[in-house]
Amino acid sequence: MNNVTFGRYSPLNTFTHKVDPRNKILILILLMVSIFLQFHVWSTTLLLSGVFLILLICLMLISKVNFLDLFKSLKSMWFLVIFLLVIYVFIPNPTYKFVCYRFNDHYAIYWDSFYQSGYIILRLILMISLTMVLTSTTKPMDLTYAFEWYMTPLKVIRFPVHEIAMTLSIALRFIPTLLDETDRIMKAQASRGVDFNRGGLFKRFKAVISLIIPLFVSAIQRSEELSDAMEARGYNPREKRTRYRKLTFSWRDIIALLFGLAIFGGILYLFIYDHNVEEIDLFMQIFGINVGF
Amino acid sequence: MAIEVKNLFYIYGRKTPYQQTALDDVSLTIPTGSFVGLIGRTGSGKSTLVQNLNALLIPTEGEIIVDEFHIGNKKRKNKKIKQLRKHLSLVFQFPEYQLFEETVEKDVAFGLMNFGYKQNEAIELAHKALLSVGLDEKYFKRSPFELSGGERRRVAIAGILAINPDILVLDEPTAGLDVKGSKDIMSLVKQMHEDGKTIIMVTHDMDLVLRYTEQCFVLKDGKVTFGGSTNQLFDTISDDSAIEIPPLFKLAKKLKDRGAPINIENIKNAEDLIKQVNSWRKK
Ligand SMILES: Nc1ncnc2c1ncn2[C@@H]1O[C@H](COP(=O)(O)OP(=O)(O)OP(=O)(O)O)[C@@H](O)[C@H]1O
Ligand SMILES: [Mg+2]
Numbered sequence: 001m002n003n004v005t006f007g008r009y010s011p012l013n014t015f016t017h018k019v020d021p022r023n024k025i026l027i028l029i030l031l032m033v034s035i036f037l038q039f040h041v042w043s044t045t046l047l048l049s050g051v052f053l054i055l056l057i058c059l060m061l062i063s064k065v066n067f068l069d070l071f072k073s074l075k076s077m078w079f080l081v082i083f084l085l086v087i088y089v090f091i092p093n094p095t096y097k098f099v100c101y102r103f104n105d106h107y108a109i110y111w112d113s114f115y116q117s118g119y120i121i122l123r124l125i126l127m128i129s130l131t132m133v134l135t136s137t138t139k140p141m142d143l144t145y146a147f148e149w150y151m152t153p154l155k156v157i158r159f160p161v162h163e164i165a166m167t168l169s170i171a172l173r174f175i176p177t178l179l180d181e182t183d184r185i186m187k188a189q190a191s192r193g194v195d196f197n198r199g200g201l202f203k204r205f206k207a208v209i210s211l212i213i214p215l216f217v218s219a220i221q222r223s224e225e226l227s228d229a230m231e232a233r234g235y236n237p238r239e240k241r242t243r244y245r246k247l248t249f250s251w252r253d254i255i256a257l258l259f260g261l262a263i264f265g266g267i268l269y270l271f272i273y274d275h276n277v278e279e280i281d282l283f284m285q286i287f288g289i290n291v292g293f
Numbered sequence: 294m295a296i297e298v299k300n301l302f303y304i305y306g307r308k309t310p311y312q313q314t315a316l317d318d319v320s321l322t323i324p325t326g327s328f329v330g331l332i333g334r335t336g337s338g339k340s341t342l343v344q345n346l347n348a349l350l351i352p353t354e355g356e357i358i359v360d361e362f363h364i365g366n367k368k369r370k371n372k373k374i375k376q377l378r379k380h381l382s383l384v385f386q387f388p389e390y391q392l393f394e395e396t397v398e399k400d401v402a403f404g405l406m407n408f409g410y411k412q413n414e415a416i417e418l419a420h421k422a423l424l425s426v427g428l429d430e431k432y433f434k435r436s437p438f439e440l441s442g443g444e445r446r447r448v449a450i451a452g453i454l455a456i457n458p459d460i461l462v463l464d465e466p467t468a469g470l471d472v473k474g475s476k477d478i479m480s481l482v483k484q485m486h487e488d489g490k491t492i493i494m495v496t497h498d499m500d501l502v503l504r505y506t507e508q509c510f511v512l513k514d515g516k517v518t519f520g521g522s523t524n525q526l527f528d529t530i531s532d533d534s535a536i537e538i539p540p541l542f543k544l545a546k547k548l549k550d551r552g553a554p555i556n557i558e559n560i561k562n563a564e565d566l567i568k569q570v571n572s573w574r575k576k
Contacts, residue, residue, distance in 0.1 A: 010309070010310050011310055012310065184385075184390070185390065185391060187344065187349045187385070188385045188388060188390070188391035189391060190349055190378070191347060191349060191378055191382060191383045191385065191453075192391070192403065192404035192407060192452060192453070192456075193375060193378060193379065193404055193407030193408045193456075194407055195375065195407075209393065210391075210393050210403070213393035214390055214391055214392065214393050217390075217393075217438065218390055
């Protein structure tokens with residue numbers, strides 16, 4: 001169970017680790033929006049995706065995020081890949097142009113289907129990786145502080161910002177605990193002869209039940225104990241609270257923010273340009289070559 | 294020899310920033326039919342060691358031989374793990390968290406059925422095991438979740454006892470139980486030992502160690518710092534912070550130091566000491 005390392009915070013001391021979490025969230029949003037802008041011509045999209053991939057690799061190198069973890073977590077996406085491919089191939093969009101194989105007048109397989117689904121997968125991979133960089137360089141507690149900070153304006157309309165942030169941070173805090181618990185219960189059941197990897201359908205079902213029920217029971221028990229403990233120490237969500245560690249803005253944040261803004265601005269400029277000048281291939285423009293079509 | 298551990302290393306979270314060496318070159322042998330104590334302070338690697346013994350954890354390096362079974366660091370090469378777990382069963386630290394069936398008897402029978410017993414056979418054995426841990430018919434049909442902590446512990450232990458392994462490993466079986474509960478469980482374990490089973494017990498209770506175990510191993514930071522007869526251990530160590538010499542043993546030692554002809558090797562409980570003192574007074 002301990003192989004669930006995806007996006008787990010790793011206690012290092014890199015540049016990315018030291019950037020303010022509020023800033024990191026903002027930059028992440030900027031980058032995600034940039035990734036999601038769609039361009040007219042496929043070669044432009046391809047070029048920009050390449051740029052993003054290179055950026056991502058640099059970012060992961062700087063943050064010392066383990067590439068292996070990323071591949072491991074992407075491995076489980078194959079189902080999604082097939083699902084998307086099937087949907088795109090069998091439900092073609094009338095705007096598709098490039099025929100791959102024509103069955104009859106009504107039905108054909110288009111190259112566009114593959115391109116579209118591939119593009120979606122690529123964007124998903126980029127987003128997952130970026131989020132992973134965020135979560136593995138930011139303590140969960142800092143993340144929730146940052147969320148709380150962003151939601152502060154909502155306090156005006158009596159939105160329970162603090163309560164939600166507290167719930168969130170407790171939930172995040174208990175993920176590793178629950179994973180450990182899962183591991184422990186699996187071992188306890190294994191010593192009673194449960195085999196989680198083999199056996200028929202019924203056996204496996206029983207094995208999963210023997211894991212889930214104790215897990216739920218202990219999670220509910222834990223939450224009761226926790227709420228009692230919080231009450232015993234006089235916790236009151238409506239009280240004004242002070243913080244042990246204050247979030248501060250430093251020169252690193254300025255550099256990181258400028259970097260994020262530059263990318264966002266650049267992409268946005270290209271996007272507007274692309275949409276004003278119809279049917280012009282940016283790729284062609286930049287390199288002065290024609291890639292066909 | 295029932296168990297042979299050779300140069301065993303175990304590292305948690307290998308190649309991650311959380312890496313932690315829990316067992317550091319552990320070698321020990323445990324003879325068939327012995328009652329062995331495993332002691333050491335919190336975090337010294339006791340639970341890790343016993344989990345390696347029935348292949349719940351796979352050694353990072355080194356090997357373990359349990360009678361005809363062999364556990365090495367290649368996961369794929371370890372065969373017959375299920376048979377191993379029937380041969381050497383482990384009662385977990387706080388086993389009460391593994392209960393999940395709707396009735397107590399079903400939960401105890403669950404393990405048996407995993408090891409291939411038929412349902413009615415399993416239920417019958419389950420009843421026997423439950424009676425032996427002091428839970429009578431009234432408990433059979435109750436839900437394990439409405440029992441007290443101590444009762445749940447008994448159910449969980451019954452679940453392992455019912456499997457009737459040749460080697461029984463207990464990880465702090467008495468932690469958090471009341472005096473009677475702990476006594477019941479221990480006399481049960483003693484009974485199993487007298488029936489010829491090999492017993493390995495992890496505990497922090499030195500009185501239990503003195504009373505029941507013949508041999509013990511002391512772990513410190515993942516290394517074995519002592520292996521040998523229990524009475525010899527208490528005789529040789531000074532008042533270390535991790536191991537507290539039981540008061541009874543201290544008394545015996547004091548008497549011996551003052552010239553009383555006390556045989557330290559034979560002191561297991563208060564009765565032993567009284568017997569020796571009485572026979573000495575008669576002379
Ligand atoms: N799942 C785990 N992941 C990482 N480290 C662990 C894990 N389990 C135990 N450890 C570490 O391994 C070391 C040995 O732990 P272990 O549970 O074997 O100790 P123990 O001797 O049984 O202690 P106790 O008397 O408290 O039960 C400890 O330092 C512990 O922090
Ligand atoms: Mg332990």
